[in-house]
Amino acid sequence: xxGGGSNLKVVEESSRPKxxxxxAGLRILALALTLVASILxxxxxxxxxLSVALIKTLPPVQVPVTAKWQYLSAFVYFVVAxxxxxxxxxxxxxxxxxxxxxxxxxxxxxxxVMLDLIITVFLFSAEGAAIGVGLIGRDGNSHVLWxxxxxxxxxxxxxxxxxxxxxxxxxxxxxxxVVLSIVNLHKKSMETEGxx
Amino acid sequence: xxGGGSNLKVVEESSRPKxxxxxAGLRILALALTLVASILxxxxxxxxxLSVALIKTLPPVQVPVTAKWQYLSAFVYFVVAxxxxxxxxxxxxxxxxxxxxxxxxxxxxxxxVMLDLIITVFLFSAEGAAIGVGLIGRDGNSHVLWxxxxxxxxxxxxxxxxxxxxxxxxxxxxxxxVVLSIVNLHKKSMETEGxx
Numbered sequence: 169x170x171g172g173g174s175n176l177k178v179v180e181e182s183s184r185p186k187x188x189x190x191x192a193g194l195r196i197l198a199l200a201l202t203l204v205a206s207i208l209x210x211x212x213x214x215x216x217x218l219s220v221a222l223i224k225t226l227p228p229v230q231v232p233v234t235a236k237w238q239y240l241s242a243f244v245y246f247v248v249a250x251x252x253x254x255x256x257x258x259x260x261x262x263x264x265x266x267x268x269x270x271x272x273x274x275x276x277x278x279x280x281v282m283l284d285l286i287i288t289v290f291l292f293s294a295e296g297a298a299i300g301v302g303l304i305g306r307d308g309n310s311h312v313l314w315x316x317x318x319x320x321x322x323x324x325x326x327x328x329x330x331x332x333x334x335x336x337x338x339x340x341x342x343x344x345x346v347v348l349s350i351v352n353l354h355k356k357s358m359e360t361e362g363x364x
Numbered sequence: 365x366x367g368g369g370s371n372l373k374v375v376e377e378s379s380r381p382k383x384x385x386x387x388a389g390l391r392i393l394a395l396a397l398t399l400v401a402s403i404l405x406x407x408x409x410x411x412x413x414l415s416v417a418l419i420k421t422l423p424p425v426q427v428p429v430t431a432k433w434q435y436l437s438a439f440v441y442f443v444v445a446x447x448x449x450x451x452x453x454x455x456x457x458x459x460x461x462x463x464x465x466x467x468x469x470x471x472x473x474x475x476x477v478m479l480d481l482i483i484t485v486f487l488f489s490a491e492g493a494a495i496g497v498g499l500i501g502r503d504g505n506s507h508v509l510w511x512x513x514x515x516x517x518x519x520x521x522x523x524x525x526x527x528x529x530x531x532x533x534x535x536x537x538x539x540x541x542v543v544l545s546i547v548n549l550h551k552k553s554m555e556t557e558g559x560x
Contacts, residue, residue: 239507242496278550282543285481289539292485296492300438301500305508311435312501314510343485347478350546354474357552 192264194345199257201338202291206250209331212237214324235321242301243328249294250335253287253342260284281349284342291339298332388460390541395453397534398487402446405527408433410520431517438497439524445490446531449483449538456480477545484542487535494528 214235219228237243260280267276305325308316318325410431415424433439456476463472501521504512514521 236507240505241499242492245492245496275550275554278547281546281550285539285542285546289485289488289535292489293492296438296441296489297496300441300493300496303437304497304500304510309436311432312511312513314500315508317508339485343481346481350477350481350549351474353546353549353553354471354477357549358471 191345191348192261194341194348195257195261195264198338198341198345199254199261201334201341202250202254202257205331205335205338206247206254208327208334209237209243209247209250212324212327212331214321216320218320233320235317235324237328240301242297246294246298246332246335249290250331250338253291253338256283256287257342277349281346281353284346284349288339288342288346291335291342295332295336295339298328298335302328302332387541387544388457390537390544391453391457391460394534394537394541395450395457397530397537398446398450398453401527401531401534402443402450404523404530405433405439405443405446408520408523408527410517412516414516429516431513431520433524436497438493442490442494442528442531445486446527446534449487449534452479452483453538473545477542477549480538480542480545484535484538487531487538491528491532491535494524494531498524498528 212235215232216234217230217232220231221228237247260283263276263280302325304314304316306316306318308314408431411428412431413426413428416427417424433443456479459472459476498521500510500512502512502514504510
């Protein structure tokens with residue numbers, strides 16, 4: 169029986185670096201996705217020259233109009249949330265590298281799951297805001313007389329859509345990290361139940 | 365030493381119903397908050413009669429205009445998300461009552477944490493969408509020529525704001541349920557670490 173127990177311990181020990189590596193890999197993926205999303209949305213800007221007839225008898229005036237993410241609070245929230253998420257992914261990755269083997273023994277693993285959880289809900293709320301406003305930009309809304317803008321600023325909307333898709337993927341990676349942590353904690357707690 | 369161990373077990377056993385009770389209490393609170401939020405938003409409707417001058421030489425025409433949550437996809441998403449969250453809170457509550465003591469031994473506790481987590485991110489994304497669009501309704505946006513509508517439909521906006529606040533509180537209760545579950549699992553896993 170003792171021999172079986174030590175074999176199990178050897179298997180557990182050898183599988184731990186793999187778990188840590190997969191966690192680090194997911195964090196790098198989340199970092200890359202939210203970084204590209206925040207850059208794509210952050211540099212998104214398009215200027216178009218529109219013909220506007222101020223007085224019917226005069227020829228139309230050429231007016232340059234610009235679309236920027238700073239003009240809509242939902243997009244500002246989206247860019248800020250992605251920037252924070254990507255900074256957090258980088259910080260937590262450095263922490264995981266530095267903490268190394270001491271990590272699993274400390275309560276900082278609990279803090280890391282909590283922070284992952286907060287970043288996940290933060291990102292999902294920002295994506296909800298960006299998609300909600302983005303859909304009005306794409307389709308307009310006749311009931312409240314809000315015109316669509318994506319027929320004019322096609323490039324801006326295309327870039328913002330790409331940023332939202334990348335950010336969504338990033339938030340699902342963060343969600344997956346939380347799910348993995350909960351599954352690992354549950355496995356360990358089941359070991360305790362089995363021993364009692 | 366044995367006596368001390370059994371004392372500890374008695375304390376643990378007596379504290380478990382309290383934990384289960386607080387979980388059930390939080391679920392009832394989340395159920396109430398999301399139920400009221402979905403009803404408040406779901407019945408939100410306001411009709412105003414506006415004077416519209418179609419031709420300058422003729423007197424203005426009285427046109428009835430209505431604000432409904434169904435007119436904006438973000439609000440539809442918000443109402444659906446809250447209805448699902450409140451139905452889930454009710455179902456999980458019944459499950460907790462029926463499962464009773466068997467619950468903590470089974471892997472269904474893991475499924476419940478996962479579902480709590482999914483409902484939390486779902487609710488936060490819906491609130492993000494509703495707040496993003498709601499802010500444009502309140503303030504308008506001069507850059508994209510979207511007029512504010514809350515100056516006309518004050519009652520509609522007031523009710524929707526109350527619904528969003530209640531839903532936000534509900535989502536924080538769901539988030540707290542996830543946090544509590546993670547903390548409990550972490551405590552148990554630390555017991556395992558201590559025993560190894």
